[in-house]
Amino acid sequence: MNLNRSTLDLWVGAFVAMGIGAILFLALKVGNLVNWGSTPGYRLEARFDNIGGLKLRAPVKAAGVVVGRVERIKLDPATYQAVVTLKVDHGYEFTTDTIASILTSGLLGEVYIGLDPGGDPKMLADGTRLTKTQSAVILEKLIGQFLVDKAANTGGK
Amino acid sequence: MLSAVVTGLAESLRRLGSGAIAAIGRLGYAARFFVAVIYESPAAFARLHLTVREIYFSGVLSLIIILVSGLFVGMVLALQGYDVLQRYGADESLGVLVALSLVRELGPVVAGLLFASRAGSAITAEIGLMKATEQLSAMEMMAVDPLARVVAPRFWGGVISMPFLAALFSTLGVFGAYLVGVRLIGIDPGAFWGNMQAGVDFRFDIVNGVIKSAVFGTAVSLIAVFEGFDAKPTAEGVSSATTRTVVESSLAILALDFVLTVFMFRGLT
């Protein structure tokens, strides 16, 4: 057409630049590219009777601050316990009697692991296990427990 | 009476069968066409300005509709999303909701559908018209392969344009949601962006979205050039080819979206 080459090239160049800019915006501002790549950290293991709705990459928080992510969730075939591998950022150390609990942020919020350190002078090293854990609160069991208690109370009258 | 019913049934079955065979035959023809286009593609890149030209016609000229649509889709998503989220006190998750919806699904799919309607139909009409006015024949007789010179650049122009258009759609959508959510409704911008950044993973969500848009771009471009090249060389032949491009592209996008989503987002639970 009457479009000469240089105008064409200009527009196409602008288009491609805009497109790449959009992808970068999405990656950096919308996504978490800054945290891309395996963040340096060390691993801890925790076992739970019930992890509830805990998912991979769920946050690990201490005092409400994100200090790591859930890396792996598996079932131990011998003890039928959930084995959760946490990745904790370097720079945060936790005592060996830290309690790992499965908590929910808000009523419908996401499930995360909360770490509650104790008073032990020794710190957990890479690859060690958290001995004190608290499983997730399952709503159905809670209701069931409530109904049973209620029945026991009225029955005892 | 019974024999009439039986013959009627047999006739319908016969037509169904020959229709199915014709459709499969056409599919095979399209597959061979695709291979031929890929084979001739080096020529399209050796003459880079041909492909650049097609990127202009497919991509740059689709910008207006993509940007405006993206903005409006983002704004509507924010409005509707807020309405539901605030019932559960989760209105600070609006950013995540909108961003994930756009990047994972709406960006590639809606941009793909718009692209098929605007650029896909234009490509089909152009090639079909060149066929009807014997321009493709003339090129052949001048010992220039129309596949290399006309078809392949348009195919690659579409394939290259689509991912950029989808990304721009999602970007404008997020911006639209920001305008409605933060400026209009008053959600805390820190929560808006923070939750979004925490919830959207580059590898998982954004890269998958880009892959989707690339796949859609390939499908739409292929359908567009094929229908144009295969069109009957009459006015109504070109018009029905254009319609077919839009319909087939839309169906292909939605079907591929399902397949890709199943594979990509399997580990959601």
Place this chain on the structure above:
Amino acid sequence: MSDSSAPASAPAPTSPEIAVELADVTFGYDRHPVLMGISMTIPRGKVVAIMGGSGCGKTTILRLIGGQLRPRSGRVMVAGQSVPDLDREELYAMRRKFGMLFQFGALFTDMSVYENIAFALREHTDLPEELIRDLVLMKLHAVGLRGAAQLMPTELSGGMARRVALARAIALDPMLVMYDEPFAGLDPISLGVIGQLIRRLNDALGITSVVVTHDVYESLKMVDYLYFVSQGTIIAQGTPAEVRASSDAFVRQFVDGEPDGPVPFHYPATAYRAELFARA
């Protein structure tokens, strides 16, 4: 695949004086036969017309010569080579020696007149731009449209578009030029111009021309030989003088423009009276 320069069942080799030869060519689509045993020879340097009613297979003959279609049987020889036996590269090499003028021009609508003619030069030669410019202007000058070089095809009248297409067809100085209905839909002046150009270019450039047309008046003015095709076969042929003097019923009907004759006026139907008075 047989050796294209010496076909396995080679009859007498075509003399170098023959540019194009068709021998017993048949062609058809599925159940629809188009050509049934066409034989013609086109000598080098001559202008030959192929005439016939609409849809009788004239354009098919051009496509067979150009290698766009393959005959069911028979030989199609161009410059001693059998066209259907050529592989893609050889076919493209041969096509570089052809020029073709399509009905209504078939100019590339997204390029200017200049670009259209420069197209073949740019694709097939490595000539520098200055030389290409000279050649394009030369070809345009030959058809009288040098001043229209920067126009777009949509801005041209029918006659002008046809002339530009002619300039494009001779851009690479071909050895054979084929014209598909060059006179269709032109005003009387343009008709005369095109006819003159075909003849003059043929003689000046030493090319061979095959003109498919049904314009008797213009053809008789400028061709060396005519073939008449009807219902898939050649039913008459001769020089313009022979044709004018012919007493063959078909030739007479064609040349004189009679509505009824060997080519009937009425499409085949049942008896008129019977159909009028038939009960539904």
